[in-house]
Amino acid sequence: MQQQPYPLGRFHAELQQLEPRFAAALEACTLFLRRYLPGESIMRQGELSEQLYLVGAGRVSLNSTVHSGRIFQLGEIECHSQIFGEMEFFSATPVQWNVVAETELDARVICADKLAQRLLAEPELTLFFAAALASDYLDTLEITTSRLLHPIAYNIAYELWRERQRTPMLGSRKRAHEAARFGTTERVYRRALKELVEQGIVADGSDGPVIANLAKLRAYLDL
Secondary structure, eight states: OBSSOOSSSTTHHHHHHHHHHHHHHHHHTEEEEEEEOTTOEEEOTTOOOSEEEEEEEEEEEEEEEOTTOOEEEEEEEEEEEEEEOHHHHHHOOOOOSEEEESSOEEEEEEEHHHHHHHHHHSGGGHHHHHHHHHHHHHHHHHHHHHHHHSOHHHHHHHHHHHHHHSOOSBOOSOHHHHHHHTTSOHHHHHHHHHHHHHTTSEEEETTEEEESOHHHHHHHHTO
């Protein structure tokens, strides 16, 4: 979730007014600032965590692994004061996703116990978490539903459309990661991407797929 209020939502005006108090609460509950190098884990799947992490700037990836070694790559985020660990903070359950630094970055490590006491003293600040979690849940549900109901090629195109409308999860330059993010193999991913390129909908750029023709993309997605 973002530290700043999301641009839409019922309580946006109230959250804007409360933002200085929320920032002060996070600052007061910060234990220390830690630097992470590329490839270093910030949070590890299955572990219990008593901290939250606030990344001001930098790029992180999220993935989930199973016992067989198969990895599902959720994607990458270009952080702008992004908070990680909020789900585990409220649910008191083990970490659900591996959070890995993709670039060198600094993260503020926030004490969960101190933050819990602060929210009990100022319960109106929980509105930040409620609004952000609702927005993130709807985004995740939209992505999951699309991936269940549509083929790989459609989902590649649909994600490019989503990224044009907002700045959610980002893709990766590593083709294997992109295939894992769509729950498929590199071969199937390449074939789906080639289909879109041949139709003139998508171009395969140096940083990954990009929209080649917006009108064709809209027609393909039936928007």
